[in-house]
Amino acid sequence: MAEQKATNITWHEGNVTREEREKNLGQKxxxxxxxxxxxxxxxxxxVALEQxxxxxxxHAYRLDGDNIRMGLNKNLGFSAEDRTENIRRIGEVAKLFxxxxxxxxxxxxxxxxxxxxAVRALHDAAKIPFIEVHIDLPIEEAEKRDPKGLYKKARAAVAAGKGMGFTGVDDPYEAPEKAELVVPSHKQTVAECVQVLLDALEKRGLLKA
Amino acid sequence: MAEQKATNITWHEGNVTREEREKNLGQKxxxxxxxxxxxxxxxxxxVALEQxxxxxxxHAYRLDGDNIRMGLNKNLGFSAEDRTENIRRIGEVAKLFxxxxxxxxxxxxxxxxxxxxAVRALHDAAKIPFIEVHIDLPIEEAEKRDPKGLYKKARAAVAAGKGMGFTGVDDPYEAPEKAELVVPSHKQTVAECVQVLLDALEKRGLLKA
Known part of the structure; x- marks a missing residue:
């Protein structure tokens, strides 16, 4: 070993714990x-909650289609197998964050x-809080909104006998049975939805270290 | 839309930017x-640098074998193809962090x-600082250390005509040609190595927002 030159460094053996990082950040x-x-x-x-x-x-970070499907999961499509791997990877990354x-x-x-x-189990095993939030808009309302015309496209594909495996049209959406929160986004403003989530974080003591 | 009930929430349209998050964290x-x-x-x-x-x-976070190979990349082995996908995913996750x-x-x-x-290009495209650090221990020194007996095992496998694709023994290690930092870990103490990395972060203005 070479002579000790650096003098302004000290540390103890072992990794930084999650608790230490949380204390530093002032949250959990x-x-x-x-x-x-x-x-x-x-x-x-x-987006509104993050802001x-x-x-x-x-300190918050969003994982969404834009930063995941274009990056980490760009080698995955929409088959049932790929959808499962998509969520598995996102779950692992969420756990790291x-x-x-x-x-x-x-x-x-x-x-x-x-x-x-499976994502919940992953968090449970690491004792990391996992809050499942069902944004519960009925399919009829979602089809009325259809901002990207995707439902229309999916209905047309099904009518033409082709199908495109679109969730709620020709691929199942399995609603949560025991979500921590159910947010009916057609009955509340965005601000109210955000408030419900904030309250949930506060109630669980997650916004302080 | 329902009546506005939540009153302690305001936000402007659009996403939180990286700059806003960095200001909040006091670093880049x-x-x-x-x-x-x-x-x-x-x-x-x-580990020492994180501490x-x-x-x-x-605020720092380490991505390493323990939290990646056991989680996100547990479905990858050590073939050349899997090694590439392993590093690709880690690069994408590092970029998100x-x-x-x-x-x-x-x-x-x-x-x-x-x-x-490829990981560097990913960071460059997003204008995120990427600092490649070559921990430059000669193979002879690494084999002398061999804390897990892996080199010994790999040499034995090669001698038996089997091979195990171990980096530096029967799989190539391609040293960086233009790493931002080269750290000869046999000529410096751990504290000195850490100091070199700290200096590099400070010199680039990354430890303030």
Missing amino acids: GCTLWMTGLSASGKSTIA VLLQRGK ADAGMVTITSFISPYRKDRD | GCTLWMTGLSASGKSTIA VLLQRGK ADAGMVTITSFISPYRKDRD
């Missing part, structure tokens, strides 16, 4: 997992119950 | 990518130059 790491139909409002609510948390000096102490907000349709339950 | 997001032979000291240096940053109230404002420290052998260059 957790995953808010939003699930719901296309056009139910998941992303809108996620409010930031305004309060808290929560372990880092962040309020992690995910907004993916995540239509299959077993896939969401 | 970046990726410190350590590469080097097995037993070169990557993990030891990563020193935390002591200074900074850096985008979240964290000092992201990775410690993987990452033996192939093209895989590391």
Whole structure:
């Protein structure tokens, strides 16, 4: 070993714990997992929640289609197998972010119950809070919104006998049976939806270390 | 839309930017990518660096074999194809952590130059600082250390005509040609290695927002 030159460094053996990171951040790491139909409002609510948390000096990060499907999961399609692997990877990454102490907000349709339950189990095993949030917009309302024309396209594909495996049209959406929160996004403003999530974080003591 | 009930929420349209998150955290997001032979000291240096940053109230997170190979990448083996996909996924996740404002420290052998260059390109495209750190221990020194007996095992496998695709023995390690930092871990103490990395972060203005 060479002579000790650096003098302003000290550390003890072993890894930094999640608790130490959380104390440093002034909050507790957790995953808010939003699930719901296309056009139910998941992303809108996620963006608004992230912003409010930031305004309060808290630290949040969103995992969504834009930063996952174009990057980490760009080698996955929409077969049942690929959908499962998609959610598995997102669940693992959400867990890492929560372990880092962040309020992690995910907004993916995540239509299959077993896939969401696997993510929950992953968090449970690591003792990381997992809050499943069902953004509960009825399919009729989602089809009325249809901001990207996807439902229309899916209905046309089914009518033409082709199908496109679109959630709620010709691929199942399995609603959560025991979600921590159910948010009917057609009966509440975005601000009210966000308030429900904030209250849930506060009630669980996650916004302080 | 329902009546506005929540009153303590305001936000503007659009996403929170990386700059806003960084201001909130008091630092800039970046990726410190350590590469080097097995037993070169990557993990030891990563653990120590994380701890020193935390002591200074900074926010860091380590991606390493323990939290990646057991989780996100548990469905990958050690074929050349799987090694590439392993590093690709880690690179994408490191980029997300850096985008979240964290000092992201990775410690993987990452033996192939093209895989590391792909991770660098990913960061460059997003204008996220990427610092490649070659933990430069000569193979003879690494074999002397051999804390897990892996080199011995690999040499025995090769001698028996079987081989195990072990980096530096019967799988190539392609040293970086233009790493931002080269750290000869046999000529410096761990504290000195950490100081070199800290200096690099400070010099680039990454430890303030």
